[in-house]
Amino acid sequence: MIAPFGQRFTTPAQYALTLLFVLPCFALRLHWPWHSFSFFLFAPAVVLGAALFGRGPAILATVLTAVIAVFFWIEPIYTFRLSPQQVPPLVLYALVCASVVGLSEWTRAALSRDRRALRAESRAQASARLDGIDFWRGLVLCTILINHVPGNILEAITHRNFGVSDSAEAFVFLSGVSLALAYGHRFRPGERVGVMVAMLRRVLKLYGVHVALSFAAIAIFSAGALYWRQPELLMSHGRSLYVKDAWTCLIGIVSLGHQLGYFNILPLYMALIVAVPVLLWLARIDVALMLAVSALLYAVTRYTGWNLPNWPAQGGWFLNPLAWQFVMAIGLAAGLALKERGEIPVTRPMVALAAIVVAIGFLMSPYAPEATRSWIAANGHLDTDKSMLGLTRLSHFLALAYLVYALRLSALCRRLPVFAPLATIGRHGLLIFALLSVLSALGQVLVSTVRSSAWFDIGFLGGGLLLLWFVAHLADAARPPRRARPLAQPALAA
Secondary structure (H helix, E strand, O other), X not given: OHHHHHOOOOHHHHHHHHHHHHHHHHHHHHOOOOOOOHHHHHHHHXXXXXXXXXXXXXXXXXXXXXXXXXXXXXXXXXXXXXXXXXHHHXXXXXXXXXXHHHHHHHHHHHOOHHHXXXXXXXXXXXXXXXXXXXXXXXXXHHHHHHHOOOOOHHHHHOHHHHOOOOHHXXXXXXXXXXXXXXXXXXXXXXXXXXXXXXXXXXXHHHHHHHHHHHHHHHHHHHHHHHHOOOHXXXXXXXXXXHHHOHHHHHHHHHOOOOOOOOOOHHHHHHHHHHHHHXXXXXXXXXXXXXXXXXXXXXXXXXXXXXXXEOOOOOOEOOOOHHHHHHHHHHHHHHHHHHHHHOOOOOOHHHHHHHHHHHHHXXXXXXXXXXXXXXXXXXXXXXXXXXXXXXXXXXHHHHHHHHHHHHOOHHHHHOOOOXXXXXXXXXXXXXXXXXXHHHHHHHHHHHHHHOOOOHXXXXXXXXXXXXXXXXXXXXXXXXXXXXXXXXXXXXXXXX
């Protein structure tokens, strides 16, 4: 194996050999001018360092190659000054190298049979984990990847085409359920500070990932615009500000005031997590009180148009946190009910009502007959606005979620061969979301430039979905084992 071969060398020799790997890349760069994305011609040195010797030499190769590229080839040359246009390529290069290092470390951990056996035993004992929630989260993440590459043939079969809600509602709702199961029982006097610190750490991690993904998106679309000579790739979804005023764009991204299209979910999630301690505090008094306060804020927001402001552009956030917190509150209530009682009440009248709402949602969908859509007047009169969480969208999603739970679809899906892979993907939501965001940006560029047929869509998205599962599988293998917690598994699994 490659890794055991590399470990035969002493530590100084490993670092010295890693430095030698840089030399062929340097020679290659001398004969291959490639604009500002010269960083990536040095990536093989990082890959070899990570595969042979591990994290330390790979980090050394990353830093050294970045310094060389900036000093010798990035204007102004022979200095370490960077123009605003050069920052996203450097950030993207760092992200790629970090991904290589992480993948290498996960692979090393996965190949350790003793550790893997220990984790397998621990997970077998801890089967009380809600794999049904992981399954649906994994399905939502895969759907987001498909829908975030507009124009591909597979997006026609995602569930947003059969109703008026989409993956965003499911993503926020499942987050609320998971947070309630993880922190609901701990949010009591004496432990609240610890819970709030844990959530603050989560927000800081989300913030870092969001900023890095936004810079990566700018770099990817900039590379596509340069390579294929299509400047229109930088003219939509908020990217034009980077062309007009790069520094203002970067400051706007860091301040969360400027959010690129398809990269605005994490800011919403951050804002909602900040509100979770307040919602849990209200739920400790009474869950109905929490839902009432959340619904009141939703209603006032819809009436007044309150929103967090954009900057430097006018208006507010595309996904308004003051409205979307209602979905999070409902998810928290559902998670608390599962945690305390082991189930959510299911009645025949509610199931019938949910089925009717889902059916009406289908009649409003793109696949419904045009005459039916016109009769319902969905486009002109019903509240389907995504930014402000239209009441029709909310009602449709809640009915769909209730129907999925009432019909025990998780138990039925568990028999499918895709259940385990999707549950694996769902266990690593942030990692997979970051990866699919990069893939979706690449897909948007490729669809606009080189796509020739539907086979490209199938190949790219099929390969992307396999990559999501492979990375999640490695992350699963590298995760340290956790002790099992007793839960009401039969009811929760549904």
